[in-house]
Amino acid sequence: xxxxxxxxxxxxxxxxxxxxxxxxxxxxxxxxxxxxxxxxxxxxxxxxxxxxxxxxxxxxxxxxxxxxxxxxxxxxxxxxxxxxxxxxxxxxxxxxxxxxxxxxxxxxxxxxxxxxxxxxxxxxxxxxxxxxxxxxxxxxxxxxxxxxxxxxxxxxxxxxxxxxxxxxxxxxxxxxxxxxxxxxxxxxxxxxxxxxxxxxxxxxxxxxxxxxxxxxxxxxxxxxxxxxxxxxxxxxxxxxxxxxxxxxxxxxxxxxxxxxxxxxxxxxxxxxxxxxxxxxxxxxxxxxxxxxxxxxxxxxxxxxxxxxxxxxxxxxxxxxxxxxxxxxxxxxxxxxxxxxxxxxxxxxxxxxxxxxxxxxxxxxxxxxxxxxxx
Ligand code: 5AD
Ligand code: SF4
Numbered sequence: 001x002x003x004x005x006x007x008x009x010x011x012x013x014x015x016x017x018x019x020x021x022x023x024x025x026x027x028x029x030x031x032x033x034x035x036x037x038x039x040x041x042x043x044x045x046x047x048x049x050x051x052x053x054x055x056x057x058x059x060x061x062x063x064x065x066x067x068x069x070x071x072x073x074x075x076x077x078x079x080x081x082x083x084x085x086x087x088x089x090x091x092x093x094x095x096x097x098x099x100x101x102x103x104x105x106x107x108x109x110x111x112x113x114x115x116x117x118x119x120x121x122x123x124x125x126x127x128x129x130x131x132x133x134x135x136x137x138x139x140x141x142x143x144x145x146x147x148x149x150x151x152x153x154x155x156x157x158x159x160x161x162x163x164x165x166x167x168x169x170x171x172x173x174x175x176x177x178x179x180x181x182x183x184x185x186x187x188x189x190x191x192x193x194x195x196x197x198x199x200x201x202x203x204x205x206x207x208x209x210x211x212x213x214x215x216x217x218x219x220x221x222x223x224x225x226x227x228x229x230x231x232x233x234x235x236x237x238x239x240x241x242x243x244x245x246x247x248x249x250x251x252x253x254x255x256x257x258x259x260x261x262x263x264x265x266x267x268x269x270x271x272x273x274x275x276x277x278x279x280x281x282x283x284x285x286x287x288x289x290x291x292x293x294x295x296x297x298x299x300x301x302x303x304x305x306x307x308x309x310x311x312x313x314x315x316x317x318x319x320x321x322x323x324x325x326x327x328x329x330x331x332x333x334x335x336x337x338x339x340x341x342x343x344x345x346x347x348x349x350x351x352x353x354x355x356x357x358x359x360x361x362x363x364x365x366x367x368x369x370x371x372x373x374x
Contacts, residue, residue, distance in 0.1 A: 001039045002032035008056060009046025011232065012196055013079060015137075015146040016107065017044045020078075022136030023110050036066060038073070040114070045079035047161050049334035053081055060095055067097040074117055076100040078107065083165040084338075088125055104166055105129030131172055135180060145190040149177055149216065153198040155235065157262070158273045158340035159302060159333060162198055171204050174211045178219060185225040192254075193220070195231035201238035214242040221250045230254040236261065236284055237275045248291045255292055259284070260300035264319025265312040268305050271344070278319060285323050296326040303360055304333040304353030306344035313356050317363050324371050330360045 003024040007017040020042055021031070032038040043060055046052040060077065067073050075098045082088045083103035092101055100113045103125035113122045131151060139145055152167040153160075184190050195216075197203060204211035220229055229252050234243075236259055247253050259281075263269050266277050288295050301316055320328060332353035335342035 001027075001029045002037055003029040003040045003042065004032045004035040004038035005042045005044060006035070006059065007044045008052055009044075009048060009080065011146060011194070012148070012198070013044050013046060014141070015148060015196055016079070017042075018137045018140055018146065019107065019132075019135075020044065020110065021138035021140065023107075025138055026136050027111055027114065035063075040074040040076065042076040042078065045077060045081035047080035047084065047087070047165055047336070049331065049336075051334065053087070056081055057091075057094070060091070060098065064095075064097055074099045074114060076102070076110075076113075078102045078104070078110075080104060080161070080165040083125060084161075085125055086337075088123060092121070092123055101125075108132040108134070128167055131170055133172075133176055139190075143190050144192040144194055145184045146194050146196050147177060147180055147184070148172065148196045149200060149231075150197040150203050154202070155199060155275075156273060156340075158271065158344075159305065159336065159342075161336040161339060164338055166198065169199065169202060169206055171207050171211075173207065174204065174216055174219065177216065178223065181220055181223060185223060185227060190227065192228045192230060195220075195229070197231075198233065199235045199238060200231045201234050201240065201243060212240075212242065214240065214246045217243070217246045217250065217253065221252045228252060228254050230256060232258045234259050236281050239284055241287065244287055244291050247295070255294060256296040256298075257288060258298045258300075261319060261323075262300060262302050263305065263308075263312075263316050265308070265315035268308055268312050268315075271307070272302075272305060272341070278315065281319075282322065297323065298327045298329075299323070299325050300329045300331065301360060302331050302333050303356035304348035306333070306341055306348065307346040308333075308348060313359075317360065320360070320364060321367060324367055325364075327368075328360075328364050330357050330364070332357050 005017045005020055007013050035041050043056060045056045063075055077091055077098055082101050088101050099117050100122040105126040105128055106124055116122055150169055150171040152169045153163045154169045156163050181193055201213050203213040203216055234257055261281050262272055262274055264278050303313060
């Protein structure tokens, strides 16, 4: 019995696919080289932008032929797309050959859904779930081990679907994280640990006995072993001086921060509900540069947010010029159903978004040439 997993989206999904692989291997499945050889195919989906969803629809549609020739093939759809009830229902209607459709919180019960498939198609989407501390991970990222420290997000940036499909912030108990990392280090296969969370800097605030992210970092660094520690993603509003100091002083922590700015314009930042200004963002960058010389800094930007004018977009260009990021990710705003921004007036035409994203990437290339940064 063989399995094949198709993963879309962010590192969180990559890591969750490692969990899915762990569950499947525990059931006796082994990894197939290609999907045609698999007895179970899992699509771990992403909902962050429309393009990601379209790709999933196209690729799941392509499985129809395979299912015709292989009646016992089990097809599973899970992840952020299927956590949305309406999308899950639509996928079930569009793809009568799909067997299991589950949401982001249902993963711990994957083995039960597979066992129940003989009785019929499975559709179940929990609105919430506990953090699963049973860890049958099949790690797949070379000498890097991903470690999830929290789930969900409380920020409700107005463009973002994540809080709707991943729920509110839930931190793992610090001891569970430390134990997982001790286990990883004991295997002596991994040189790097990367902590994952939608907003790692607010780690621990929701715990019964709150723990700060800075303390978690220090406690991990105190573990025996020769490893590098990294983390993502940081929200500028929560990146504290204490965390910057820990990055500066701990030898094991990689001198790298991914700090999504999203826009360089204050009106757009307020409309995005980012809770910082351009000036505040720049002051954090200054602090990082002062305390951590040679720190690599990368960022995400969204162009064509509803009502963004050409001048406001130019503020984003000037911010990237001013900061000289080591690299940036630029996205065209994609309206997500159910979010505040999708209902805002003055949505920007696709042609303008295209233009702006190209201008941003060209500016970035120009700056990198000038500064010699990669
Ligand atoms: N449209 C475009 N980009 C988005 N992102 C999040 N939501 C959207 C959206 N609706 C981007 C943000 C975030 C990154 C992971 O994806 O820049 O930092
Ligand atoms: Fe989305 Fe904002 Fe949360 Fe990041 S911080 S996951 S952009 S809502």
